[in-house]
Amino acid sequence: MAMDFEKYAMKGNEFLNRLATNLGNEDRDHAARIVRSTFRVLRNHVTLEESFQLLSQLPMALKGIYVDGWKLSDHRKIKTIDDLVTEIIQEEGNAAWRDFNSKEEIIDAVRAVIDTLKSYVSSGEINQFLGTLPRQLQDLFQSSPIE
Numbered sequence: 001m002a003m004d005f006e007k008y009a010m011k012g013n014e015f016l017n018r019l020a021t022n023l024g025n026e027d028r029d030h031a032a033r034i035v036r037s038t039f040r041v042l043r044n045h046v047t048l049e050e051s052f053q054l055l056s057q058l059p060m061a062l063k064g065i066y067v068d069g070w071k072l073s074d075h076r077k078i079k080t081i082d083d084l085v086t087e088i089i090q091e092e093g094n095a096a097w098r099d100f101n102s103k104e105e106i107i108d109a110v111r112a113v114i115d116t117l118k119s120y121v122s123s124g125e126i127n128q129f130l131g132t133l134p135r136q137l138q139d140l141f142q143s144s145p146i147e
Helices: 005-023 028-044 048-057 060-067 080-098 103-117 123-130 135-142
Strands: none
Touching: 005 028, 005 060, 005 103, 028 060, 028 080, 028 103, 048 060, 048 123, 080 103, 080 135, 103 123, 103 135, 123 135
């Protein structure tokens, strides 16, 4: 089976374009930073099994973003929305102040990533993935409008 890297890149670019639209702008660099920080934070708070199940459905380019720099020993439990926001800011580093003006913008950005994933991953898998998070976060992200 031949590897079609152009196809993988095309799917990755398609995802970033959709995410940029869902974020309400056309800045693909911003969208890339958001998806990277969101993946890095969420993967540390879901079970390894759920991460692998999600990975099995992601386009190849997104798989690379998801696993980039992943240390399995980083697994921990997030408890509140504020914990999530704090971790996103830490992942973003100095870019956080360029990308976000408020806690609500961070929550909306994570929601946009999850909403965009719904075009690539089955709803059952998204629900299982989010189901490993605390109820407060599940309610926040499972009620996202984009299907």
